[in-house]
Amino acid sequence: MSVEIALKKFVDVVVKQSKNALIKKDRNVSKSLYNSIKGKSKVSKNSFEISFEMESYGKFLDKGVKGKSSSLKAPDSDFQFGSGTGKEGGLTEGILKWVTRRRFQFREKETGQFLSYESTAFLITRSIYLTGTKPTEFFTKPFNAAFKKLPDEIIKSYALEVNTLLKNSFQ
Numbered sequence: 031m032s033v034e035i036a037l038k039k040f041v042d043v044v045v046k047q048s049k050n051a052l053i054k055k056d057r058n059v060s061k062s063l064y065n066s067i068k069g070k071s072k073v074s075k076n077s078f079e080i081s082f083e084m085e086s087y088g089k090f091l092d093k094g095v096k097g098k099s100s101s102l103k104a105p106d107s108d109f110q111f112g113s114g115t116g117k118e119g120g121l122t123e124g125i126l127k128w129v130t131r132r133r134f135q136f137r138e139k140e141t142g143q144f145l146s147y148e149s150t151a152f153l154i155t156r157s158i159y160l161t162g163t164k165p166t167e168f169f170t171k172p173f174n175a176a177f178k179k180l181p182d183e184i185i186k187s188y189a190l191e192v193n194t195l196l197k198n199s200f201q
Contacts, residue, residue, distance in 0.1 A: 036181055037071040044069060049064050049067055063085045063088050066085040067082070069082045093167075096111065097110075098159055100162060104162050122151065122155045129151045134150060135147060
């Protein structure tokens with residue numbers, strides 16, 4: 031099998047299995063992340079290039095995010111809430127859209143009345159911000175599995191390491 035064909039197959043498998051993992055993990059409410067997952071491979075004489083792209087929040091969903099006050103859910107993640115590097119209000123906005131699409135509302139304990147979508151989103155956002163999110167590995171697991179199936183000649187001739195390739199192929 032040629033390098034070009036092997037790498038194209040690798041990219042196609044990673045994209046397909048990542049999309050399937052989103053569906054299986056029930057993380058495909060708006061379909062925007064699902065539709066944004068794409069991959070490319072390019073082979074030159076002495077090198078090759080692989081790239082994957084997706085909505086920016088995909089990497090947070092894949093790796094998880096440490097909470098402001100706890101990192102138990104994603105201890106190995108590079109990402110943390112409250113670091114000041116993210117979009118201001120991005121989490122709140124995303125959770126409100128999710129709550130509204132799912133028509134999800136908490137009830138008040140005493141009266142049993144439904145809280146507004148905004149109140150429900152606030153409570154969920156606060157919890158996520160403080161405790162973080164677990165990694166789903168919807169992309170990492172298919173990537174690693176497909177990497178193991180690459181022909182040995184390609185891995186040896188290009189001296190590939192999965193961690194380096196994974197970091198360099200995310201756009």
